[in-house]
Every structure is written in C-alpha cells, then in structure tokens.
Amino acid sequence: MSGHSIACLHIIQSALSAIHWESGLAERSVDTVLIEGLAVDTVVGVYDWEREVTQRLLVDLEMAWDNRVPGASDNVADALDYAAVSERVTQCLQVLQPQLLERAAEEVAAMLQSEFGVRWLRLALHKPGAVPSARSVGVRVERGVRA
Numbered sequence: 001m002s003g004h005s006i007a008c009l010h011i012i013q014s015a016l017s018a019i020h021w022e023s024g025l026a027e028r029s030v031d032t033v034l035i036e037g038l039a040v041d042t043v044v045g046v047y048d049w050e051r052e053v054t055q056r057l058l059v060d061l062e063m064a065w066d067n068r069v070p071g072a073s074d075n076v077a078d079a080l081d082y083a084a085v086s087e088r089v090t091q092c093l094q095v096l097q098p099q100l101l102e103r104a105a106e107e108v109a110a111m112l113q114s115e116f117g118v119r120w121l122r123l124a125l126h127k128p129g130a131v132p133s134a135r136s137v138g139v140r141v142e143r144g145v146r147a
C-alpha cells in the first residue's frame with residue numbers, strides 16, 4: 001500500500017471515530033445506583049380513615065449514574081449519594097401526603113430528576129398493608145432516557 005493510501009486510511013479512521021464519539025455510541029455508561037425497600041411512614045390513601053393514620057410505603061429505586069467517576073476518585077461528591085437521596089425521598093413523601101401512589105411516584109421522580117440530575121430512573125412504590133390478601137400492591141414508573 002502506498003504512503004498516500006495509508007494517509008487516506010488514517011483520515012477515514014479518524015473521521016469514523018469522531019462520528020462514533022459524537023453519536024454517543026462510545027463508552028456510554030449504563031451504571032445505576034440502587035435503593036431497595038426504603039421504609040417511609042406517611043399519610044397516604046384515598047379513604048377518609050386513611051387521612052387519619054400513617055401507613056408504611058416501601059420504595060425501590062434504580063437511578064442511572066456514571067459510576068466510573070466516583071469509582072476513579074473514591075469521592076462521594078462525585079457519586080449519587082444514596083443516603084442523601086433516601087432522606088429527600090422520605091421528606092418528599094411525608095410532606096406530600098398523597099392520596100394515590102401514582103401521584104407520589106410522579107412527585108418523587110420529578111424531584112430526583114430536577115434536584116439530583118438523575119437522567120433515568122425506575123421507581124416502585126409498595127403499600128404492603130393495603131390489600132390484606134396480597135403480599136404487596138403498588139405502582140412502578142420509569143422516567144427519562146436510560147442511555
């Protein structure tokens with residue numbers, strides 16, 4: 001192969017790798033941070049009696065986060081801090097006192113996206129005592145773009 005052809009090949013390879021990078025196909029993280037079974041006692045429910053008592057909700061969360069950054073720095077400031085998120089989710093549900101789990105899910109999801117910069121999340125809210133013949137009932141939502 002001539003020197004000219006090799007030079008052309010290099011140019012084509014560089015252009016292709018630039019396109020690959022720009023298109024976001026390169027090294028995209030699909031990492032997540034998890035919270036499972038977070039117990040939150042709050043006023044929740046549609047019936048009159050439910051507005052007079054607190055009931056337990058269990059929260060499961062999976063949130064997209066590029067864990068390579070805190071993985072390299074070992075610094076919690078680079079991580080999605082699951083302790084801070086747990087505290088804020090608890091506060092959000094205790095202030096909201098929603099009737100429906102659907103309303104609670106929307107509020108928590110929007111808060112996580114706006115306050116913590118979470119680009120994608122899957123959130124399940126369980127209300128274990130609501131239907132005595134079921135182990136648990138609840139809702140699951142997915143919001144944002146995963147990758």
Ligand SMILES: Nc1nc2c(c(=O)[nH]1)N=C([C@H](O)[C@@H](O)CO)CN2
Nearest residue numbers: 044045046047099100101102130131
């Ligand atoms: N899809 C839903 N159905 C029901 C909800 C709810 O939040 N989402 N809530 C109730 C009552 O509050 C119930 O939990 C009382 O046991 C009924 N259905």
